[in-house]
Amino acid sequence: MTVVIPLLACALGALLSILLALTPARRLPAPALGWLIAPAPALAFAALLALSPQVLAGETLTWRIAWMPTLGLNATLTLDGLSLLFGLLVSGIGALVTIYAGYYFSGHEGSSEARFFVFLTLFMTAMLGLVLAGDVITLFVFWEGTSLTSFLLVGYKFKDEAARQAAFRALFITGGGGIALLAGLVLLMVLSGSAEFGAILAQGTQLRAHWLYPVVVGLIALGAFTKSAQFPAHFWLPGAMSAPTPASAYLHSATMVKAGVYLLARLNPALGYTDLWFWLLSVVGLTTMLVGAYIGFKQNDLKALLAYSTVSQLGALIAMIGQDTEIAFKALTVSLTAHALYKSALFLVTGIVDHETGTRDLQQLGGLWRAMPFTFAVAGLAALSMAGLPPLFGFLAKETQLATITHPSVPPAASAIFTAIVVVAGALVLAQAGLIVLDGFLGAPRRKHHAHEAPTPMWMAPALPALGSLVIGLLPEPEWLATLLARAASAASGAKVKVSLALWTGINIPLVLSAVAVLAGSTLLWTRQRVRPQLAQATGNWQLEPIYRAVLRGIDGLAWLTTRVQNGQLRLYLAVMLVSLIVMVVGVGRLPLPALALPSLALNAGALLRLVLLALTTGAALASVLLRRDLFAILALAASGLSIAGLMLLEPAPDIALVQVVVEVLTAVVLVLVLTRLPASQRARAAEFTFRQSRFGLLRDALLALGTSAVVFVLVFNALSTRPRTSQLTPFFEQNAKPLTSANDIVGAIIIDFRGLDTLIEIAVFSAAGMAIYVLLRYASRKAGDREDEPAPRYALQRLCGVGDMCLSPMLRVLARFMLPLTMVLGVSHILLGHDQPGDGFTAGVIIALGVASWYVVYGYAETKRRLTWLKASVLIGVGLGIAVINGMIAAWVNGAFLSPVDFGRWLGISAFLPKGVYLSTATLYELAICLTVLGSAVLMLDTLGRPRDADTETEAQLAAIAQLRASGAVTLPEEPQAQQQGNKER
Amino acid sequence: MMDLLTALAISALFGVGVFQMLRRNLIRSAIGLAILSNAINLFLLAAGAYRGEVAAYANLAGQRSDALPQALVLTAIVISMGGFALILAMLYVLSVRYKTSDSDEVKGLRH
Structure with a gap:
């Protein structure tokens, strides 16, 4: 001591x-x-x-x-x-x-x-x-x-x-x-x-x-x-x-x-x-x-x-x-x-x-x-x-x-x-x-x-x-x-x-x-007066300093070499990684090629359906490569993802099939939003490069893709054909889901109760992604010269047009108006019934977000912002995470364990009055918290990715149209657009 | 048999995803990434110990499907969506800063 x-x-x-x-x-x-x-x-x-x-x-x-x-x-x-x-x-x-x-x-x-x-x-x-x-x-x-x-x-x-x-x-x-x-x-x-x-x-x-x-x-x-x-x-x-x-x-x-x-x-x-x-x-x-x-x-x-x-x-x-x-x-x-x-x-x-x-x-x-x-x-x-x-x-x-x-x-x-x-x-x-x-x-x-x-x-x-x-x-x-x-x-x-x-x-x-x-x-x-100058002359001032400097120069040279090799071409980096992967698996891994003896093709209806869906998802993915228009490629991606949802249904795994469907749609929506924000000239140029690739380049990429695909096939097939056919953990979850968490939905019980902390971290990560996007794009728009925090531009013409200035029929606009409350009802039902039936907080959050997304698509950014003023993404995230943590702490207070299940309904003695399958428990609150957090982050993504730049909002043609409409007296504008346009140019 | 076909589909999805990621068009690369994560989710699901006749619900009788990989996949789907949206935001930032959506023209990243 x-x-x-x-x-x-x-x-x-x-x-x-x-x-x-x-x-x-x-x-x-x-x-x-x-x-x-x-x-x-x-x-x-x-x-x-x-x-x-x-x-x-x-x-x-x-x-x-x-x-x-x-x-x-x-x-x-x-x-x-x-x-x-x-x-x-x-x-x-x-x-x-x-x-x-x-x-x-x-x-x-x-x-x-x-x-x-x-x-x-x-x-x-x-x-x-x-x-x-x-x-x-x-x-x-x-x-x-x-x-x-x-x-x-x-x-x-x-x-x-x-x-x-x-x-x-x-x-x-x-x-x-x-x-x-x-x-x-x-x-x-x-x-x-x-x-x-x-x-x-x-x-x-x-x-x-x-x-x-x-x-x-x-x-x-x-x-x-x-x-x-x-x-x-x-x-x-x-x-x-x-x-x-x-x-x-x-x-x-x-x-x-x-x-x-x-x-x-x-x-x-x-x-x-x-x-x-x-x-x-x-x-x-x-x-x-x-x-x-x-x-x-x-x-x-x-x-x-x-x-x-x-x-x-x-x-x-x-x-x-x-x-x-x-x-x-x-x-x-x-x-x-x-x-x-x-x-x-x-x-x-x-x-x-x-x-x-x-x-x-x-x-x-x-x-x-x-x-x-x-x-x-x-x-x-x-x-x-x-x-x-x-x-x-x-x-x-x-x-x-x-x-x-x-x-x-x-x-x-x-x-x-x-x-x-x-x-x-x-x-x-x-x-x-x-x-x-x-x-x-x-x-x-x-x-x-x-x-x-x-x-x-x-x-x-x-x-x-x-x-x-x-x-x-x-x-x-x-x-x-x-x-x-x-x-x-x-x-x-x-x-x-x-x-x-x-x-x-x-x-x-x-x-x-x-x-x-x-x-x-x-x-x-x-004799120092004579000897020291002589010594200094005789041996000069030899030092190791030059050697040291030479070494440093050598290191600098290596650094230069690195910048030559690292030429900043992202595709090259990816290619190097893939080739290394292939070499590593083939050369070092020495994976045994699985026996490819084809067993009997006993095809019942389920297997056939599965086969069709597998073909669909692969085919749709392939289509996303071949289709020239980016929008179609995105739709093909969505089709591929939805086929996977179908495969999930066949598993049968209804919970994740639901999530897959809504997430796939949200992905497509977000992709489209980004697509509309990229200037058309950029997209055209990139597309041209993509489809006018040299034959050699195409061959190289195809070979890389095929090689990776082959390696993945060997790995996956090995893994699948040698996997254990009994589960160590699942029986525990199956036996304890109902007694411990009073949930019929075993997947939901794992998400909400058994692995509740993982889920808490997961929604935190998801909201971090949303906030990171917000920060990134605010920063980017500042770089691009947009003003921060300016009120969204409000032009009369935009009232009629949705995303990408596509004007949509009044029918769609009415539909969208009904859609949002409908999605909210759906979301609430998911939250309340999620413990017993397919669906959960994630699905609820994404579904409501899709309702909001339909507004963005149909009404356009400005109008959506104007109408949905109550939709504050950051508040949703904060409240959601807050409820999740407080909910866990209440459980800790009642049961002594963080995020453990507590049935408030039974506690208050009102569970008998609740409809069948509905509980008032920590799980319900947790689903609500997940829903709010996911909704908040998704809205944040939609909001930041969907926010048009000033430069995008008006083209010369649009301005001309506005001027024409004004002249004819068809529209009256809330403010003077000419002055604003002037301001834009100055920036 | 089904394993073989599933493995084929997963590897095909993977190959397509890789090919897409190697495109110069950044939108295509993003699509490739999404295909890759789909392939991986499919693999996770297929890695379940057994397939069921009924869904994993405690009140359903019969052989239930394996709930554990489903819970994992559920998390994976949501997280990969978050990551994907972040990638898209970066793509947009690149487009603003470099005035291009062609990955070969984005070389300033090494500085």
Whole structure:
């Protein structure tokens, strides 16, 4: 339980900073924000300290919540030595950086910097979660969290093009590594059968013996190397220095870049102790160490210099993990701590220098010690530690590194080269540390600047870790720290590691090598004025940036290729899908062709009728292809659908036959409505293309259709001839329909009662479709230039004409007027009797909608709107859905189950007075609700699809007709059409 | 026997629907879609375990038809109607925005 407290403290800090950023509190001065938020990481630090005695005693604390228990997955946090060491660094330096950041931003006038604290605390939480994670999934989630939040921090100055590019680059590299890592971790999980580190680490022997072991190592190392900026993926780190300095100090010295180191150390007991591990980590790590130190020495920008020296040290840490000797793990933990202390101090000092002088360029700085003595003292201490000079902690780090690399276990062939690399890199890093002090703070100022000492809390932030470097070095044997480092080293090694922090261990090879490095470094430093320009010239400015850019260009090229392939021709897409379907079913599915032995053709009347209907529906569908006029094709479609209704009747399935009939008619009506809204010229052109297709195109389409048809035939025939002939579920419904729901209609009982919730969702979807159409067409008509919400155009001429300006006989108009009330009576009877007889709420709704549709067809849009003002689609939908939900809730209140049946009639004692087959129950109410919802949506569809555009309502010929009628005095118009026409033209 | 004929009819409907969907005329494509959903509904219905002599009513005696696929088909019919109307609305939007009902002229969709 307790392990979660530090993480919670950090998360609360993130929450607090978000709240601060969202409220007027964001206008607080930045230092105040810093002080307000810093207690959160400080609390995390304190909580970790409070937990440390248990960990130092050798315990591993675990906290676990079930996440997906069925898969055996938990979200786990563990705290052992390694996690504790990293956790203390993350939260401790985090608290310092938060306070520091407040002062760093205090000079920036104008914009509020609350945003920075949000990103910083979010990052802190992710980072702490990463090092506390007890299983690979949790670790990965937090790992990606650090990538994302660091993206935000690196790109913090988002108005700066370079910062945006650097942020993208960092995300691209670490995110790409993250994908590899995910694959590696999942493999690890599969191979070891557990997601938790405890179980994974116990399986080391089996893992190493598995043939997939190299793949796992490769993938995980890729993730770790990209995150920890190892060569050749190191180049994102210096670019990431475009982050505000507090973020750089935190992310790119103490925390995020060490995530890769942490991961490799964490998994070392399982994956380490092999030749592959040794060579991979040693070669990559040491190369990075040398390259980073070398490039770093050439830098003039303080931050870039520190960034490259960080790259170098990260390389050293990775190489240490690869050695797998006891001294190596001591070197790992000592170097890690020493580096975090001095590097964060130096970064923060750089921020101060930048803040006070406005530059970080070594060629412009100098002589700062007079103006900012405290900062100078801090920088001096930290630089001494970085240089690896006694009595600072950094000295011990370098000594142990040298001792590791000269350990007899290193193969003799590699030993000399490895040692040389570490010595050379050590000399170069010492020279870099010297550059900071000599060129930055000592000497004569090379440029006038009015620097003065930073506010006390600002220089105190780096002073604490810098002093830490000194105190640890001076103290004879800090027991607590030694135990902590020993625990951390043991966790990384898998075996017990002893750590003593004594600086003086007698004269031995590492000490001699160290002296050589110091001498070489000092010589470099002494001759820096000559050597550095020469180096810069000799090797030029070779970088990996061009390669990275080439890769990006390649990806862009692929994207271009995609747009070529995806040419936007919808028919092509469909064809590709169909061909894939055919290939998949034929090639992969290996469906057995069913035996086509024709059984006896015993045709009774029913079978014959069925046969005729099957032929009819197919024939009508075929006719819809061949008929040239779209209207006829639609009618053929309706005929095909109605034949299917006939087949349903033969099943016998009267309920769905009814629905099929009314829905088919509604479909046809809606299709016709859309057809009338498409301009005639468009339709003519499309029809021409359709029927003047090239022979080749026709053949291709026919082949596709035939192929699909054949595949479907095989599938369907297989399914039908092998289907079980007894039903598991139907007997239940048949037996319980009457007793449980008092319905004779079993289909209705399933729809309304047994699967009532499905039906609720279904009417919600149907009304969503109606509303989506409404939104789509309103949007479209706005695009087309129609005015929104304008009253429907009212012209005298339209009173006589229906849809598509077809003038209909008065007979039809009278019929339509009677039709609507008639459909309502029909609908009500369906609702009342639906439970016992064919028909239900859907049918009722669609039937009434058809009555309304007949009005649209006969009277035209405007007139229908004018007469049926009471028909408000949105109200119908709302009331319908409302009744459905309330009805379900009443049932829940009475019976304790949502949408369960309740017979109100019996309850009220009036069921005896009701006609036979009529109940007053929740089912009746539900049918009513379904009817209203379906009616509302259908009316919405009719209304939006049937609404003519202004441009369509009048043609020139019509206008002429109106003018003629007016002149003859036959019609008087309600308003001046000429003015309106003028308005239309202007739009 | 009936299974074979039903399968033939369903696959024929499917083929016709696919052919219609491959037309350039978007109205024809919409008709094709409607035919496809009819074919699928027919298949769902035919997949019922057994055929009855009387409809699935509790008060009717004799072998009742299988009620379960009927309930599924009922839902499917209504939902496919909703989806179909939505497709038609899109077709209209295309006609307004691209001034065409020819699917080959509607290429701006990939942007």
